[in-house]
Amino acid sequence: MASEARERNTDASNGGGEIQLEKLTPPMEFALEYDPYTLKATEYKICSCARPHMRAFHLAWTSFLMAFIAWFSFAPLAPAIKKTLGLKKSDILWANIASVLSTVFARFAIGPVMDHIGPRKGQAFLLVFAAIPTYFAGLIQNVAGLAIVRSLVGVVGATFVGCQFWCTLMFEKEISGTVNAIAGGWGNLGGGLTQAIMVGIYNMNTAFPSCNDECGWRNAFYIPATCLLIAAFTVTYFGDDCPQGKYVPPVHHGSQDGTQGRKASAADVARNPQVWVLVVQYACCFGMELHVNNTIAFYYFDRFGLTLTTAGLIASLFGLMNLVARAWGGMISDKCYVRWGMNGRKYAHVALMCGEGIFLVVFSRMPTLGAAIFMMIIFSLFVQSAEGSTFGIVPYVDPRNTGGVCGFVGAGGNLGAVAWGFLFLGTPNFADGYMILGCIVFAVGLLGIPTIQVKDTSHRKGPVRSIQGITMGSDIVLEGKSSAVELMRAVSNAVSSV
Known part of the structure; x- marks a missing residue:
């Protein structure tokens, strides 16, 4: 499966910890709107049977x-x-x-x-x-x-x-x-x-x-x-x-507890x-x-x-x-x-x-x-x-x-x-x-x-200071951004306003 690194965001508030987002290449043409960083669909069409x-x-x-x-x-x-x-x-x-x-x-x-x-x-x-x-x-x-x-x-x-x-x-x-x-x-x-x-x-x-x-x-x-x-x-x-087609066991990246790269564990x-x-x-x-x-x-x-x-x-x-x-x-x-x-x-x-x-x-x-x-x-x-x-x-x-x-x-x-x-x-x-x-x-x-005290643990939450090495003068608050697409849109808007 081909993938290309497009953006790398650095969370300066955590001492340089990285949140890496990668655009992925779909293995086929998708019939639904999808997040390019995960390939997961952001909509559903009940009457469709399109892959995947x-x-x-x-x-x-x-x-x-x-x-x-x-x-x-x-x-x-x-x-x-x-x-x-x-x-x-x-x-x-x-x-x-x-x-x-x-x-x-x-x-x-x-x-x-x-x-x-x-x-x-x-x-x-x-x-x-x-x-x-x-x-x-x-x-x-x-x-x-x-x-x-x-x-x-x-x-x-x-x-x-x-x-x-x-x-x-x-x-x-x-x-x-x-x-x-x-x-x-x-x-x-x-x-x-x-x-x-x-x-x-x-x-x-x-x-x-x-x-x-x-x-x-x-x-x-x-x-x-x-x-x-x-x-x-x-x-x-x-x-x-x-x-992505073939299943690959998930590895969690960029967690706040220092467990980067750990695989699934019962x-x-x-x-x-x-x-x-x-x-x-x-x-x-x-x-x-x-x-x-x-x-x-x-x-x-x-x-x-x-x-x-x-x-x-x-x-x-x-x-x-x-x-x-x-x-x-x-x-x-x-x-x-x-x-x-x-x-x-x-x-x-x-x-x-x-x-x-x-x-x-x-x-x-x-x-x-x-x-x-x-x-x-x-x-x-x-x-x-x-x-x-x-x-x-x-x-x-x-x-x-x-x-x-x-x-x-x-x-x-x-x-x-x-x-x-x-x-x-x-x-x-x-x-x-x-x-x-x-x-x-x-x-x-x-x-x-x-x-019930479950928190939204998405890696897409939190402040971001830079994109592709371009240092911003202020933090961008991403709380409430529910997908990588929304995150990058918020960052882009902040860049254009500077």
């Missing part, structure tokens, strides 16, 4: 969508599986816990790995790995087999890390909240689609006279398994890791307290969504006496709100950042988290089916918007270890789902469990006010 930015965006969310469909393909069929295998409700809950617990370890592991090999290879590996146990899901004979298969398939939940990391590599920070939220939200649509898709496959199978209920669910998993392999193929052969991520703050926050939004995806169909089936098909279709509404809700969270975060900086992102997130907790409590108290559906939709808007606002903050935590941070925070969502699963094992009914969770979420949301 928008194609990577669409491959990121579609691969995560396929993964999500396979990951939660068991949940809408839980009543049929429970009846066939003679399981108890607690057995289903244990299997749910297994499906999200394995994802915790997978997300912790895959983030740092992707920092070194890139998102494309990591994404493809996870998809192929999960396709194998999905194909064999129909052979389950008992609760142990169900838990083992669900835990192996659950590894595919780590594709969320690749989805977010891939978009972060392709788009500038000022739009990263929106782009990550849209990609993550559309991928999370799988949680709603799988409720309808798997019930549809089940009904299609049982429409044949020779296929009973057991035959219907045992033969329902071949389609999602095949979709995983198709997604792995398209990611591998049609995508680019980053705007240990650095684990030592960062802000990572763990966001892990807890994400446990209470995405962790909540995972838990609801695993339990909501059974909740409607059990509390309101609905059929499996009806309960699954109603439950799908919760996940389908990801079409817009998570994107709204990212957009709100980006707008607040433009107006109030990082404090804007923080308080937008806190407000969404508190709203999520309030409406979950209200949902749990609804005595009629119609009221429960309405409040579930309102609650889903807040929980998914909170997810989007969380990943509006993530790219600023540690730019050198973005993949690792995505992995750790993403794993927090699964840790939350595991915790909520154990909580439900100790509650008399799902309604009381949801009420307790709502109170927990509200409290954690308020705790975000004193604990």
Whole structure:
């Protein structure tokens, strides 16, 4: 990849420390406006599939969508599986816990790995790995087999890390909240689609006279398994890791702590307290969504006496709100950042988290089916918007270890789902469990006010004294300049005014 040094800026206020900006030569013609110093896009066009930015965006969310469909393909069929295998409700809950617990370890592991090999290879590996146990899901004979298969398939939940990391590599920070939220939200649509898709496959199978209920669910998993392999193929052969094409592990230059030239490190991520703050926050939004995806169909089936098909279709509404809700969270975060900086992102997130907790409590108290559906939709808007606002903050935590941070925070969502699963094992009914969770979420949301202290660590911040050896007579304040293009424009304006 060719690159030419165009400008070198010296930060005199730090004793001669350098902030070096290089214009890079694009490996192909880009269809989007981009920052010439990073090649990251400064805009997005949803209807475009042009390389490399928008194609990577669409491959990121579609691969995560396929993964999500396979990951939660068991949940809408839980009543049929429970009846066939003679399981108890607690057995289903244990299997749910297994499906999200394995994802915790997978997300912790895959983030740092992707920092070194890139998102494309990591994404493809996870998809192929999960396709194998999905194909064999129909052979389950008992609760142990169900838990083992669900835990192996659950590894595919780590594709969320690749989805977010891939978009972060392709788009500038000022739009990263929106782009990550849209990609993550559309991928999370799988949680709603799988409720309808798997019930549809089940009904299609049982429409044949020779296929009973057991035959219907045992033969329902071949389609999602095949979709995983198709997604792995398209990611591998049609995508680019980053705007430069071939992935190169990032090296952070010019940091204020003297860590110039250090590569990505999982240990650095684990030592960062802000990572763990966001892990807890994400446990209470995405962790909540995972838990609801695993339990909501059974909740409607059990509390309101609905059929499996009806309960699954109603439950799908919760996940389908990801079409817009998570994107709204990212957009709100980006707008607040433009107006109030990082404090804007923080308080937008806190407000969404508190709203999520309030409406979950209200949902749990609804005595009629119609009221429960309405409040579930309102609650889903807040929980998914909170997810989007969380990943509006993530790219600023540690730019050198973005993949690792995505992995750790993403794993927090699964840790939350595991915790909520154990909580439900100790509650008399799902309604009381949801009420307790709502109170927990509200409290954690308020705790975000004193604990979220992420700063904008961009190297494009700060005073600059010289350009190409031309010494200026005064400092140029670059606070608030969100891209290298804006930085250089500010410097050029200052030069012309001297």
